[in-house]
Amino acid sequence: MLVPLVLLVAALCLALAGWALWFVVADRAVVLRQLWGGAVVEGALVVQAVVLAVVQATGDQDVDGWLLWGYVVTQLLVLPLAAAWAFAERTRWSSVVLLVAALTVAFLELRLLQIWGM
Amino acid sequence: MDGSTDQAPARRATGAGGGRLLVAVYGVLALAATARGLYQVGTKLSEAPLAYLLSLLAGLVYVVATVALARDLRALAWAAVAFELVGVLGVGTLSVVDVGDFPDETVWSRFGAGYGYVPLVLPFVGLWWLRRTGRSAPGVDAAPPPAPPAVG
Numbered sequence: 031m032l033v034p035l036v037l038l039v040a041a042l043c044l045a046l047a048g049w050a051l052w053f054v055v056a057d058r059a060v061v062l063r064q065l066w067g068g069a070v071v072e073g074a075l076v077v078q079a080v081v082l083a084v085v086q087a088t089g090d091q092d093v094d095g096w097l098l099w100g101y102v103v104t105q106l107l108v109l110p111l112a113a114a115w116a117f118a119e120r121t122r123w124s125s126v127v128l129l130v131a132a133l134t135v136a137f138l139e140l141r142l143l144q145i146w147g148m
Numbered sequence: 149m150d151g152s153t154d155q156a157p158a159r160r161a162t163g164a165g166g167g168r169l170l171v172a173v174y175g176v177l178a179l180a181a182t183a184r185g186l187y188q189v190g191t192k193l194s195e196a197p198l199a200y201l202l203s204l205l206a207g208l209v210y211v212v213a214t215v216a217l218a219r220d221l222r223a224l225a226w227a228a229v230a231f232e233l234v235g236v237l238g239v240g241t242l243s244v245v246d247v248g249d250f251p252d253e254t255v256w257s258r259f260g261a262g263y264g265y266v267p268l269v270l271p272f273v274g275l276w277w278l279r280r281t282g283r284s285a286p287g288v289d290a291a292p293p294p295a296p297p298a299v300g
Contacts, residue, residue, distance in 0.1 A: 094191075096187055096190070096191050097187060100183050100184070100186075100187045103183075104179060104180070104183050107179065108176070108179070111175070112172075115172075119168065121168075123165070123166075123168035123169065124168075126168060126169045126172065127168060127169075127172040130169070130172045130173060130176060131172070131176075134176050
């Protein structure tokens with residue numbers, strides 16, 4: 031249950047990163063539609079957090095809660111920061127920032143797998 | 149053409165143009181290292197107090213570096229980036245030579261291998277960027293940078 035979900039979120043992040051990379055190459059600023067894409071990823075992260083909480087509460091998984099939830103909370107912060115940046119900075123560099131942010135969340139997803147011992 | 153070519157002729161702001169990328173990467177590292185440092189100090193300080201306090205300090209200095217680069221606080225940025233360079237080289241070396249008090253879990257351990265060596269590369273890029281943007285055009289050394297043109 032958890033592994034496919036995490037991989038799905040990571041794939042969404044990579045898709046968003048690819049979209050942002052395209053805009054970097056094309057020298058364009060982030061557009062609103064990309065932020066909606068980011069919102070979809072953010073929504074998936076929230077779903078993931080709920081699933082993690084339920085699995086952790088009901089299962090007997092031996093996992094370091096502080097570490098796990100540190101990652102989960104950090105993940106939720108990254109894309110909103112990039113979105114705020116996109117509003118403030120109307121150049122291609124907002125696309126660079128979105129690219130970095132999306133890759134960061136994808137990387138954090140992989141760390142999440144390791145922490146959970148999946 | 150990108151936004152970086154129409155900057156003021158004297159000093160360029162450290163957060164402008166390609167500096168945005170630097171600020172973004174520093175921001176990610178600041179977030180990652182500070183969160184990790186807080187976690188380590190909060191939950192298992194007694195296991196390796198020196199390493200974990202350094203870990204938290206590293207995170208806080210990344211926050212300082214991020215803000216300094218974004219706000220064009222040049223002296224502060226120099227200090228913070230130089231501190232990180234010393235930190236990653238010092239702690240990296242210590243962690244390789246003597247594993248004793250330096251678990252693999254701090255941002256600087258093994259020269260930042262756990263973070264794709266980004267902590268090792270970033271200070272060099274940061275210093276290069278500070279030097280590059282700090283270079284004044286001839287004859288305008290003392291002059292304050294002119295007001296930026298209004299950009300719509």
